[in-house]
Amino acid sequence: MTAKKPVTKKKVTAKKPVTKSKLTAKEKKKKEIDDIFYYRMQERVDELKWLYMELYHNDSMFAELCDSIRRFYDERDPYLRDMDRVREQDPEWYKTNEMLGMMLYIENFGGTMKGVEEKLDYIEKSNVNYVHLMPFLDTVEGRSDGGYAVADFRKVRPDLGTMDDLEHLTAACHKKNINVCMDFVMNHTSEDHEWAKRARAGEGEYMSRYFFFDNYNIPEQFERTVPQVFPTTAPGNFTWLPDCQHYVMTTFYPYQWDLNYANPRVFNEMMYNFLFLANKGIDIIRIDAVPYIWKELGTQCRNLRRVHTIVRMMRMISEIVCPSVLLLGEVVMEPEKVVPYFGTVDKPECHMLYNVTTMATTWHTVATREVDLLKRQLDVVSRLPKEYLFLNYLRCHDDIGWGLDYSTLASQGKEEAAHKAYLNAYFQGFAGDSNSRGELYNNDPVTKDARFCGTTASMCGIEKAGYENNPEAMERAIRFDLTLHAYMFMQSGIPVLYSGDEIGQVNDYSYKDDPHKVLDSRYLHRGPFRWDLAENIDDPETVEGKIYQGLSKLEIKRKTEKVFMSDADMWTIETYDPSVLCIGRYYEGDKAIGVFNFSEFDKTAWINVEDGYYEDMFTGEILDARSVNVPAYGFCWLKKR
Ligand code: GLC
Numbered sequence: 001m002t003a004k005k006p007v008t009k010k011k012v013t014a015k016k017p018v019t020k021s022k023l024t025a026k027e028k029k030k031k032e033i034d035d036i037f038y039y040r041m042q043e044r045v046d047e048l049k050w051l052y053m054e055l056y057h058n059d060s061m062f063a064e065l066c067d068s069i070r071r072f073y074d075e076r077d078p079y080l081r082d083m084d085r086v087r088e089q090d091p092e093w094y095k096t097n098e099m100l101g102m103m104l105y106i107e108n109f110g111g112t113m114k115g116v117e118e119k120l121d122y123i124e125k126s127n128v129n130y131v132h133l134m135p136f137l138d139t140v141e142g143r144s145d146g147g148y149a150v151a152d153f154r155k156v157r158p159d160l161g162t163m164d165d166l167e168h169l170t171a172a173c174h175k176k177n178i179n180v181c182m183d184f185v186m187n188h189t190s191e192d193h194e195w196a197k198r199a200r201a202g203e204g205e206y207m208s209r210y211f212f213f214d215n216y217n218i219p220e221q222f223e224r225t226v227p228q229v230f231p232t233t234a235p236g237n238f239t240w241l242p243d244c245q246h247y248v249m250t251t252f253y254p255y256q257w258d259l260n261y262a263n264p265r266v267f268n269e270m271m272y273n274f275l276f277l278a279n280k281g282i283d284i285i286r287i288d289a290v291p292y293i294w295k296e297l298g299t300q301c302r303n304l305r306r307v308h309t310i311v312r313m314m315r316m317i318s319e320i321v322c323p324s325v326l327l328l329g330e331v332v333m334e335p336e337k338v339v340p341y342f343g344t345v346d347k348p349e350c351h352m353l354y355n356v357t358t359m360a361t362t363w364h365t366v367a368t369r370e371v372d373l374l375k376r377q378l379d380v381v382s383r384l385p386k387e388y389l390f391l392n393y394l395r396c397h398d399d400i401g402w403g404l405d406y407s408t409l410a411s412q413g414k415e416e417a418a419h420k421a422y423l424n425a426y427f428q429g430f431a432g433d434s435n436s437r438g439e440l441y442n443n444d445p446v447t448k449d450a451r452f453c454g455t456t457a458s459m460c461g462i463e464k465a466g467y468e469n470n471p472e473a474m475e476r477a478i479r480f481d482l483t484l485h486a487y488m489f490m491q492s493g494i495p496v497l498y499s500g501d502e503i504g505q506v507n508d509y510s511y512k513d514d515p516h517k518v519l520d521s522r523y524l525h526r527g528p529f530r531w532d533l534a535e536n537i538d539d540p541e542t543v544e545g546k547i548y549q550g551l552s553k554l555e556i557k558r559k560t561e562k563v564f565m566s567d568a569d570m571w572t573i574e575t576y577d578p579s580v581l582c583i584g585r586y587y588e589g590d591k592a593i594g595v596f597n598f599s600e601f602d603k604t605a606w607i608n609v610e611d612g613y614y615e616d617m618f619t620g621e622i623l624d625a626r627s628v629n630v631p632a633y634g635f636c637w638l639k640k641r
Contacts, residue, residue: 033081037073037320041066044316047347051309056264065268065317072275073321080281080322083174087324094179094326094351094494095389097564100555101181101496103132103396106160108528109499113161117169122534124176126502126548127555130284130494131173132181134397136160140192142516143255146397146526148183148288149190153273163280170281181284181328182277186270187292188256196257200244209266210257211249211295213238218297219247226251226301231444233519237301251292251301261293261310271317278322285318286328287311287350290341303337311341311349326351328391334403335380342388355381355390355493360403362394362484363452363459367426367434369599371581373408375572378583382492386567390493394484395459395501399441399451399522417448427452427459433600435461435477437507439521455525456501457481462543463506476600478504478543480633482550483596487635489558490583490594492566500527502551503534503544557617557637563590575605580630582607591640592617597630604629614638 023031045066052062076084087093102123110116116133123131135147138155147157156162161169170180189196199206213219219238226237229252238247239254249258259266278285294306311329318325329341329350335357343349358377365374381390402423406416425431427438438454457463461477481504489495508527511517536542540549558564568587575582579599585592593614597603605628614625617637630636 033074036085037070040320040323041069044320048313048316051313052264055306055309056267058264061264061268065271068268068272069275069317069320072272072279076279076322077281079171079174080279080324084322084324095566097562097566098559099130099179099494100128100559101130101132101391101494102126102128102499102502103134103181103496104499104529105134105397105526106136108526112159113156113165113169117165117172120172120176120178123178126497127552127559128497129177130179130181130496132284132286132496135183135185136166137185139190140255143190143192143253144516145253145256146520146522148185149188149192149253149256150185151190151192152194154276166280170283174281179283180281181286182282183288184274184277184285185288186259186274187289188250188252188258191255191257193257199248199257200241202244205265207246208263209260211260213247214245216247219249221297222249222295222301225298230442231447231449232442249295252289258292258295260295261306262295267310267313271314274314275317275321278318278325283324284326284328284352286330287314288330290329290350291331291333291337303333303340308340308343308349312343312347315343315349328352328354330354332356332398332401332403335377339384339388345387352389352391352494354396355392355491357403357405358390358491359393359395360400361405362487363400363427364402364404364423365581365598366436366459366484367423367432369579371575371579371596371598372412373405374581376408377405378491378570378572382570382572386492389566390491391496392488392491392493393496393498394488395456395498395525396496397498397522397526399453401451420449424450424452427454429464435464435473437463439507439524441521453521453524455505455507455527456484456498457504457547458507458525460484462504466506466543474543476633478546478550479631481547482554483598483633483635485551486554486594486637487581487583487596489554489564490570490585490596490637492568492570492585494566495558497551498525500529502548503530503537504547505530505533553618554637561590561592561617561639563587563592563639574608576608577603577605579603580605584609593625593638594635595628595630595638596635597633600632602629602631611640613641615641 106116110119136157137150138152138157139147139149140151143149156166173180195206195209199210222237234253237251239250240247250256251258261267291303294304295301296304315327327350331338331341331353338353341350341353361374361377365371402420409419424440426434427436429437437458438452440450441453443450460481465473465477507524511523517523533544536544537548539545563585565587568585571584573582573584580603581596583594595605607625609625613622615622617639625638
């Protein structure tokens with residue numbers, strides 16, 4: 001049985017014709033299209049104008065924005081417009097237990113866009129209905145930050161394909177009910193973007209789209225309050241351009257120039273780029289590095305109030321032109337900074353956000369075998385309003401930053417710097433009986449802070465067991481890998497897999513041979529998809545088969561049991577064992593619990609549930625939930641009888 005959200009019908013259809021005169025079918029269609037636009041615009045224009053004028057005080061630029069919004073609406077493909085109408089009438093369409101995401105690099109997975117299209121059957125077979133195509137817009141090799149330095153928002157990287165290929169691919173995905181996600185890197189452009197080139201050549205109009213300074217006075221003042229994103233690979237927030245004798249603001253790499261959103265031309269043009277891409281059939285726009293988009297002297301230049309004004313305007317613009325599109329905010333911050341990006345019920349901003357603290361806390365739990373911090377974190381998330389939809393994940397393409405609740409850890413005697421050092425040592429395989437393999441990222445010699453890179457499988461011990469040819473250790477590592485996924489799937493929201501994790505792909509050290517990649521250890525977990533290993537997925541005797549089939553069982557259960565709906569009640573349950581986590585879920589009469597053993601010892605969990613007997617969701621075995629045996633690194637999913 002598949003649980004679906006009730007459809008909230010909201011009538012937004014065309015108004016009745018004012019005259020009685022007979023319209024031809026074509027005229028009728030046109031009128032309907034006009035009316036829909038008119039209705040959507042009317043609903044939002046006051047607030048949009050108010051926000052825009054408050055920020056920019058510029059009538060003519062606002063008028064231009066409105067004209068362009070209409071143009072993009074008119075240009076939208078009729079099939080996308082139909083999809084807009086369907087989703088507009090069921091605005092919660094994406095909040096079901098049926099969604100499963102996967103993020104992948106086109107070049108790693110299918111070589112090109114066409115190659116990805118040819119492999120859609122594999123994606124479908126993997127139960128995935130939301131695919132995040134990692135950055136594919138034009139960029140310059142060696143100065144690309146994995147594609148996050150965009151040289152042209154309207155051009156696909158030639159080695160990956162063309163805009164036509166993208167449109168073809170998204171249409172093919174839609175035929176299979178697969179949603180397509182792409183990055184919209186709005187904080188900066190590449191220094192190879194046309195605007196940057198013209199700015200560099202001294203054209204004032206273009207210089208004003210970035211932050212240019214002819215001396216270090218202001219940059220120096222910024223540096224006093226703005227932290228660093230890449231302290232070792234790209235220290236500082238400004239780059240000196242000797243050819244034009246100016247500093248330019250570069251929060252990320254020196255070739256990524258921060259855009260100045262105080263300039264309405266930047267906002268307008270970037271909204272046109274956004275709508276252009278949405279019209280290629282994109283369903284989910286990941287707003288890259290969104291907390292950074294507004295800069296003010298004397299601040300950290302993160303999460304400023306104006307960021308929310310911009311995201312709110314973007315949400316309204318997309319609701320007018322392409323309401324089927326979802327906004328996913330990339331806010332890699334502590335929970336209290338993340339949540340405001342949902343906006344409010346009346347003034348929503350992003351549809352979805354990453355559950356980043358939970359992700360980092362998961363790996364803290366792996367290294368310490370202590371579930372209390374994770375339990376606390378899950379309780380924080382599950383107490384948030386159910387309208388908030390999080391994206392849950394174990395790994396993504398970036399490093400794992402140790403953004404944990406250090407005040408709670410301090411009360412347990414774990415001091416921040418020492419604990420981070422322990423986690424980094426652990427995951428490199430140097431401490432605490434670790435089976436993990438991986439590398440540090442941006443190991444800051446000053447603060448001694450570092451983040452971590454490695455695939456899920458390598459961090460669970462699959463790489464080590466394979467290298468040591470140790471079947472017993474391999475069984476344990478596979479079990480743990482599946483347990484972590486089972487725990488991730490128990491959370492509310494949309495689970496997103498990192499391509500390759502479904503076959504237990506381990507670290508790829510070949511990036512060290514590539515001069516463009518060698519300094520960025522994130523490439524360790526961005527290796528090409530191993531199609532040779534994927535051939536084993538139907539063979540249950542292989543590592544790949546065990547993981548793929550194990551995950552598949554979980555995914556199918558998750559899609560068919562309504563207790564996994566994103567707005568189900570979720571809570572944690574005491575197990576009286578510091579290494580065993582228990583999560584409860586309840587939805588419309590269905591109740592389930594998941595028990596997850598983070599330790600290397602078999603455990604009996606004494607679960608504090610009053611209501612006795614449960615059924616194992618996979619074996620059908622009936623058990624007394626008050627004492628459940630969970631093998632070392634294992635889990636069970638139980639359903640109330
Ligand atoms: C985001 C991306 C990351 C990139 C950065 C700069 O955080 O996930 O990979 O380096 O933005 O664009």
